Amino acid sequence: MIHQHDAIAAFDPALWGAMVHESGYQEEHVTLIASENYASPRVLQAQASVLSNQYTAHHPNPADRIEQLALARVKQLFGAAYANVQPDSSAQANTAAYAALLNPGDTILGPSLAHGGHWADGAAASSSGRLYHVVHYGLHRQTGEIDYEQMHALARKHRPRLIVAVFSEQSRKLDFARLRAIADEVAAYLLVDIDHVVGLVAAGLYPNPVPIADIVTAGTHKTLRGPRGGVILARTNPKIEKKLDALVFPDAHGGPSMHVMAAKAVAFKEALDRSFIAYQCQVITNARAMVEIFLARGYKVVSGGTHNHMFVVDLAGKRISAKEAHLALGQAHIAVNNNAQAPCAARGIRIATPAVTTRRCKEPEVKLIAALVCDVLDRPGDESVIHHVREQVRQLCRHFPVYAEDCMPLARISRAA
Numbered sequence: 001m002i003h004q005h006d007a008i009a010a011f012d013p014a015l016w017g018a019m020v021h022e023s024g025y026q027e028e029h030v031t032l033i034a035s036e037n038y039a040s041p042r043v044l045q046a047q048a049s050v051l052s053n054q055y056t057a058h059h060p061n062p063a064d065r066i067e068q069l070a071l072a073r074v075k076q077l078f079g080a081a082y083a084n085v086q087p088d089s090s091a092q093a094n095t096a097a098y099a100a101l102l103n104p105g106d107t108i109l110g111p112s113l114a115h116g117g118h119w120a121d122g123a124a125a126s127s128s129g130r131l132y133h134v135v136h137y138g139l140h141r142q143t144g145e146i147d148y149e150q151m152h153a154l155a156r157k158h159r160p161r162l163i164v165a166v167f168s169e170q171s172r173k174l175d176f177a178r179l180r181a182i183a184d185e186v187a188a189y190l191l192v193d194i195d196h197v198v199g200l201v202a203a204g205l206y207p208n209p210v211p212i213a214d215i216v217t218a219g220t221h222k223t224l225r226g227p228r229g230g231v232i233l234a235r236t237n238p239k240i241e242k243k244l245d246a247l248v249f250p251d252a253h254g255g256p257s258m259h260v261m262a263a264k265a266v267a268f269k270e271a272l273d274r275s276f277i278a279y280q281c282q283v284i285t286n287a288r289a290m291v292e293i294f295l296a297r298g299y300k301v302v303s304g305g306t307h308n309h310m311f312v313v314d315l316a317g318k319r320i321s322a323k324e325a326h327l328a329l330g331q332a333h334i335a336v337n338n339n340a341q342a343p344c345a346a347r348g349i350r351i352a353t354p355a356v357t358t359r360r361c362k363e364p365e366v367k368l369i370a371a372l373v374c375d376v377l378d379r380p381g382d383e384s385v386i387h388h389v390r391e392q393v394r395q396l397c398r399h400f401p402v403y404a405e406d407c408m409p410l411a412r413i414s415r416a417a
């Protein structure tokens with residue numbers, strides 16, 4: 001129980017002001033950013049609990065119970081024989097996965113950042129880029145999908161020890177069996193980072209790579225709608241399992257974040273509920289409904305459509321750049337990714353529906369949002385359009401709050417608190 005005089009608001013008004021501002025921002029903006037979502041009040045409650053005080057090293061029993069609950073649920077969700085729910089981020093999960101499979105200097109075949117790869121996956125700036133020799137495969141210019149033939153040729157030429165498949169903007173389904181066949185031919189491991197589609201996989205709406213890949217990594221805070229964190233999944237492989245556990249603890253941290261692990265357990269339980277399948281179905285339906293509007297308004301969508309929660313609107317040949325679009329939409333209270341990495345040169349904005357769908361928006365609302373985005377894109381530099389769109393977005397946000405007013409104060413920070 002926090003008494004008024006112990007509350008942050010009274011103790012640290014500067015920090016509290018920033019928190020209030022962020023809370024207001026989340027309520028009054030529409031986010032179409034693929035990596036963002038809103039965790040449930042239950043997930044927030046677990047994270048704000050006394051579990052934050054606990055160090056597993058000293059209290060193995062209750063902590064064990066929480067970890068076992070999280071492990072059992074995540075294994076059930078993905079049909080995984082092995083899981084590790086301790087990583088604090090998916091970058092940490094990837095680092096451990098690489099170290100379990102590779103020795104420094106080994107060759108990885110992975111996507112370049114310019115083609116949908118993520119910085120954590122062998123990019124020069126990350127530790128994986130420094131430790132390993134990374135060869136990059138690209139994407140088809142037209143379809144934005146993995147160029148399997150090029151990947152196959154590169155695998156034969158470079159004989160990588162590991163092939164990494166990762167999503168950042170692919171709107172189509174990856175062919176995991178084909179990736180496995182390429183990896184097997186050159187005796188490489190296969191790692192799939194499903195950070196973006198993990199919620200769709202959990203709901204059975206996207207192919208599950210767990211039975212096919214050697215290791216699968218994911219974040220728990222994107223489409224899975226849990227706390228910020230990572231998870232490692234694998235089919236049975238005792239040799240890799242032991243290494244993986246040791247690489248997360250004690251290599252990556254001295255003790256896991258018990259409060260986050262509890263929040264993961266909550267999120268996995270939510271994901272096992274039927275309502276989660278309905279949610280993910282709506283995520284996909286909403287993405288398709290938005291694509292329809294962009295196409296009708298004369299915008300090109302990379303891949304021509306989407307099979308998941310996201311798509312890239314190609315702004316090539318339009319009067320507005322991706323960067324200008326990102327800024328103008330931001331002024332109109334609509335957040336999108338300015339995708340410098342869009343497969344068709346640096347002119348795309350990436351749009352995704354997990355967050356708006358959590359707000360309970362359905363086709364009519366997301367179609368309105370898509371139309372409002374088009375209004376802004378159609379008239380670069382037109383302040384009156386931005387003003388008009390912002391008012392409509394605000395109104396929509398009021399009708400579709402992220403957290404109810406009477407929700408626990410931690411979920412909805414009010415000025416009055």
Ligand SMILES: *Cc1c(COP(=O)(O)O)cnc(C)c1O
Nearest residue numbers: 089090091118120166167195219
């Ligand atoms: C977001 C993302 C990451 C990094 O996730 P963190 O949890 O922030 O470390 C890694 N890989 C992919 C494909 C991502 O989309």
